[in-house]
Amino acid sequence: MQEIRIVDKVTGEVKNIECNGFNLQYITSNGNGRIQKVTKLNNGKYGEKYWIKNYVYQPIALKIKQNLMKQITDLSCVNVEKILFIEDTNYVAGEINNNNDWVMRIKKAPSQLTEYTGYLFIIESREFWMERCSNEQVVAHIYSCLRQIDDTSLREPDVKGWKEVLGTLGYGWEKTLSPIPNLIDLMEEFEDDDFTMLKKADKQLRLDLRIAK
Incomplete structure (x- = not known):
């Protein structure tokens, strides 16, 4: 408080x-x-179906930047404090068009929001999927969004996803319930406490396949 x-x-x-x-x-x-x-803005309602989740995702994004910006120099120019993280808490995935479903994405903030709050980008996620993601997937999703930031604009990934992400994690990593490899060995820099505020789905509804430390 x-x-x-x-x-x-x-x-x-x-x-x-x-x-x-x-x-x-x-x-x-x-x-x-x-x-x-x-x-x-760390925690609060955003519109009718979104919740601000900066208190969850901003610390993870900062740790990604700090640990990878020497390898991925573009990350050094990313100002994480200019990103508003919001999460759709109403969405529930269905069986129709599941292949076109998305878990997390980044977009430019509306000009009026930038004018009154200073946020340049919005990273939007869906709670339904994020609560089912392993810690490794959460890191990979945020990393993929950060890589799109180019100063005050956004760029498209070099392939459908970034080469280093697909090369390490493979296709379909976004929503798989199977364990996935650590992204560029970054998970060693995280602790369980970094993910304690991330709501997880009822364990009776899924297998908890996160890699134990």
Whole structure:
């Protein structure tokens, strides 16, 4: 839990606001009237069916960047704090068109959202699939999205997925319930605590095939 404190320097009045995240906008006396922003949205509702999941996915994304940017130099230019992670909590996969189903994807943030919050990109996931993913799959999904960021724009993967992802994990890695290899040995840098906030499906509905450490 965080607390925002607003102090009126004239009257001395103090207002305390407890919150899980914030999007502050303010104007300074010497800022030429420009609206300044301080944003940290971690956990909250986004529209009718989405939930903000920065508290879950942003730490994982930061660890991916920090550990791989020497090998994948493009990652060094990725500003993870400019990404809003949202998750569709209503979606349920069906048997029709399952091959065209997606688990996680990245898109440019709407211009108005960027103007008022500073977020440049949105990484959108589906809770139905993410709660069924192994830790290795979660890392691979986020890595694949981060690789698409090119400064303030997005680029398409070099193949359907990135070569290093497909070469290591193979086709169909996104939704398989079978164990998959570690992506570029990165899983050694993660601990179980990195994934504790990620909701998992009822174990009676799936086999827990995550690779034990």
